[in-house]
Amino acid sequence: MHTQPNVTKKVFNWLSVAFFVYLMLVAVGTVSSGFKLFSGGSEGAKEIFEFATNPFVALLMGALATALVQSSSTVTSVIVGLVAGGLPLGIAIPMIMGANIGTTITNTIVSFGHIRDKEEFRRAFSASTVHDFFNLIAVLIFLPLELAFGLLEKLASALAHLFIGDADLSMKSMNFMKPLISPGVDLAKSVLGFFEGKTLGMGLVILGIGLILISVTLLGKILKKVMVGRAKDILHRAIGRGPIAGITSGALVTVMVQSSSTTTSLMIPLAGNGMFTTKQIYPFTLGANIGTTITALLAATAISGPTALVALTISLVHVLFNLLAVLVIYGLPFLRELPIKAAEKLAQIGTKNKSLALGYVLSVFFLIPGFMVLAVR
Template identity: 75%
Template sequence: MRNTANSGFYKFLNWAAIALLVYSVLVAVGTVSGGFKLASGGSEGAKEIFAFATNPFIALLLGALATALVQSSSTVTSVIVGLVAGGLPISIAIPMIMGANIGTTITNTLVSIGHIRSKEEFQRAFAASTVHDFFNLLAVAIFLPLEIMFGFLQKLAEYLSHMFVGDADLSLKSYNFVKPLVKPAVGTIKDALGFLDGKMLGVAMVIAGIGLILFAVTALGKLLKKALVGKAKDILHSALGRGPIAGIGSGAAVTIMVQSSSTTTSLMIPLAGSGVFTTRQIYPFTLGANIGTTITALLAATSITGPAAEVALTIALVHVMFNVFAVTLIYGIPVLRELPLRLAEKLAQIGANNKPAALGYVLGSFFVLPGIIMMAVR
């Protein structure tokens, strides 16, 4: 009886900590937004600060590199939402969001390296991990040029966000319970840094907010794994092999549960390496993880109020639509659907026969090449 009571108490503490960390993410995003406004002097200053990233390709690399470094697209997209609310132009933020999709694939690719001692296991695991890489690269190759030419994601997201928060009669602002909850904590952080002033205060708030996001998202992922990873594994096992729709839906559900696409995709790599499931079976589950991870940016957008609320929701919706449209288009067209699979299997074959080449792919694609290009352009 006592063990049952203790177990219930620890579960309560775990979920209380999860709630506190969700609140911390909201506070952190509000802090980044407020700090960026102070540091940049408004939207015009923000444009100057990010002038080096006005090239969409550089913004894409910045998003990919930042995500690869922190190994969390949830963290990077939350920061981007805060920056957009603080004045970062959406035209720069959209390629950054797309880059975050590319950078997040590094975690499961690193997990596959754990199978490197066995050639057969490594080939299966590396193929299952890099199919995510190639899908996201293909998605960006298709949608970034279309977005640059037509701006359809931004326009559609602006229309939808205006429906939710733009009109006085239909606005959700009057129902926004987040602002009164978040505002005191953001104010406390600002007051704690009150020995600084002007732009220095703004910079300090941005740094504090990013630090809090890093801590909160990382800790949240660990607690959610502890609370839900058993259920997530059950969903994974029951869904894989039941067809693409079940795989995509289950991948999204598991990612929403654990708040980490990296966790979702990494759970699958050992199963692929051991031969329990094929890359083709795991492929749809990976795509569902792309969709599920967008919930974090939507959550972050709820912490933004006032005139910036609409633009914050816009970039969060861009993240959702980019992933949903990419899955629909690429997986819906057989020729496109097969391309990431074939490229992943070919790369895995090369990597299994030449393991330094596999390591070179990971380091070069995610760190060295983006860093060199960005420094050269700057």
């Protein structure tokens, strides 16, 4: 009796997933088109983002933007669109790193749900902030390497050339996504048809960012409905099976639900209730970092033509940054324990003084980045 409605609901959910993936691709294409119009190409883009030529400002902008929208997937998709529109990679790469820092705010906020019970809050806050410290250490290691040697840009560029190549039968010349998303981008332009020139460009960028925010948020909600039950099963089965299983399952769950915030937030109540320790949850956090890079890769497929290579390069920077961070920080024993020790120490301080815990969240994610960006501007 109930089978038919369930089947219809499942079909509707998966059609909705397909629609919101398509909407996200159209939105990324819209941001790219709008930014090209607004900036007048890469030279104009350099002028517009002159204030962010300082990589630390770009890093803070990425962190602040992600903390505000609580979605690194949204911010990295916007960055892919902006790079395709002319945003220099030297600015975009620190922004991607900043997005990694900003995304950790969601599970830290979830930990405040346990604030009434001291012991629960200590466990939950520790399990949530291990993500913060891991990403901060990753930036401390890889941002100087990037500034000194262009490590991630060179590696990502080499990989992008392998995937796209320079031959005529490449993504650049085939433009296989263009016929799919062009009608959507054209519709966005016609909606804003009363604007022209740079005003139209800015309108398209704002509309595109809004559509990315809507599509990624709703896509995440639908995938949560469809996948969270399975995601929880994977998490429960993998805990205790060692770090490789933890990292793999964290990545898999994040790809399934298209949100590292969801993956990490699923684990915080389990830690708060004492079912799992910060050390057991740590590998899932690393896997979530890797899994969240799928969104930027997907966004890069929306870009065709001459800028396809640079769009793929910035999305691969995101993948490499998270993969190498796991290999270096978790792979080296003397670095592996640092995020756990720092998170547990902060949790002890935060438990004794709840206002300090709240102050940590507000200052690290909002006040410090906000003031520094304003000061430099």
